[in-house]
Amino acid sequence: MDGLGIYLLLLLAIACGWLLGRVRRSSRRKRRPSHDVFSDYFVGLNYLLNDEPDEAIDTFINSLEATGDTPETHLALGALLRRRGKVDKAIKVHQALLARPDVSREFSDSTRLQLATDYISAGLLDRAERLLNDLLNEDTPAKWDALRHLITIYQTEKEWENAIACSTRLLTNSAFKRDAELRTAAAHYCCELAELRIAQNQYQAAKDQARRAFTFDRKHRRASMILVKVEHHFGNYAAALKELARIQSSSPEFTSQLLPQFEACYRHLGRMADYELLLHKFSQQVADVKLVLALAELKQSLYGNAAAAEFLAEKLREQPNLAAIVELLRLQAVDATITPDSATIELLQQVVHKMQQRKAAFRCHHCGYESRNLYWLCPSCKVWDKSKPITESDKT
Ligand SMILES: [Zn+2]
Structure with missing residues (x-):
């Protein structure tokens, strides 16, 4: 947007604010909901402010300070001040608004939410928490926004039980019921508690928390990983493998991260041949050199250097890769019985040449x-x- 455009929009928005303030005052007797007027004004304001330079905001603040006398303009002014980092001033504006006798209940709730946001920005979390809990206890329509803010506070303060309680309450609202972000976060709070329990060596309690996480998000990866740890601790290797398989099938990109746990479980069960089959299956599903290297290492331990070298050479013909070449060269260097083949050197030269070009x-x-x-x-x-x-x- 050019300078003139911004200027015209600013003028328009200020005029709107002034007009809406008048409309609201003249229509108060008709009991028009103040929320409509306020939200219209605020939406217009937000359109204007998105991606606009700080100077535009400052101009706006100055004009509001000079001309605004309606509660709406003061509420907008407070939000703008906070946005520009002038939190102290924003708090003063919002506190003065709350002291005014002429504002409606609904408006006062909006102001309290804004004031709580100011407190959060200023790091005064205790004060924000008190204000937001008041809104909750009064059971006002603003409570849903209050819950959102409270969750942010409890997350920052690592008060996981409180965060879970607020999330549960927010999820009773049909508008938030399917909010995936909210559900994932709530599941993470349970996982935080689970990990605390593991640190205290309380594995059964950790398992309960992981299961609680699934009530928020049935496919929660972290909760599954915690369950793997717990089942492994209890020696339930088959159960751990089942959970690992669940994670792998829902997030194949995490496959190589899961290999150490897969390997440990199969080793405990004495089923390394099954592990080898599984690795082959994974390496066909996911193109990840870590899987190839893990297979080479397994083959080396099961069948010796030559088998590992042969496997790597075969994989390299399909898909040249530096890490696999280095591993093959290492095998050839440590084991004199494996004859170094010129194809590997040629592949190495090609790969390095490509890297140099890039x-x-x-x-x-x-x-x-x-x-x-x-x-x-x-x-x-x-x-x-x-x-x-x-x-x-x-x-x-
Ligand atoms: Zn430069």
Whole structure:
């Protein structure tokens, strides 16, 4: 938006605020809900402010301070002040608003929510908590917003039981019932409690908390991982494997992260051949070199160096990969019975060559921007003549 556009919109919004204030005052006898007027005004304001420069906000603050006399303009002013980091001033504006005798109940609730947000911004969490709990106890329509703020506070303060209680209450509202973000967060609060229990060596209590997490989010990955830990601790390796399989099938991208637990369970059960089959299955599902390396390591321990080297060479023909090449070269170096083949060296040369081509050759000495071509004007920091070739000594 250009300067003139911003200016015109500012004028329009200020005029709207003034007009709406008048409309509201003249229509108060008709008991028009003040919320409509207020929300119209605020929506307009938000449209204007999104992605606008700070100067626009400051202009707005100045004009509101100079001309605003309605409660709505003061509420808007307070929010703007907070947005500009002037939290002390915002608190004063909102406290003065609460002291006014001419504001409606609904308006006073909105103001208290704003004041609580000010307190949160200022780090005065105790005060915010008290204010929000008052809103909750009074059972006002603002309680849903109050619950959201309280959850934020309890999360910051690591008061997990309180956070869970507020989440449970918020989820009774049909508007939030399917809020996936809220459910995931609530499940994480249970997991936090579960991990505290594990740290205290209370594995049964940890298991209860993990199960509680599933009541919020049936596919919660962290809760499943905690269950794996608990079942492993109790020696229920089959149960742990079942949980691991559940995580793997719902999040295949996490497969390589799960390998140590998979391996430990199969080892305890004495079923390493099954583990090998499983790794083969995974490596067909997910293209991850860590799976190939894990299989090579397993084959080395089960069948010896030659079998591992043969497997790696075969995998490399399908998909060249530096880590796999290095592992193959290592096997060839440590075991004289494995004859180094020229194909591996050739693959290595190709992969390294590709990596060199991808590598940046120039670096901006002003901002650190790296590029393959020389730019006289740095595309990142827009300073002339700072791009210089990267030398070997730069790389260390
Ligand atoms: Zn630069």
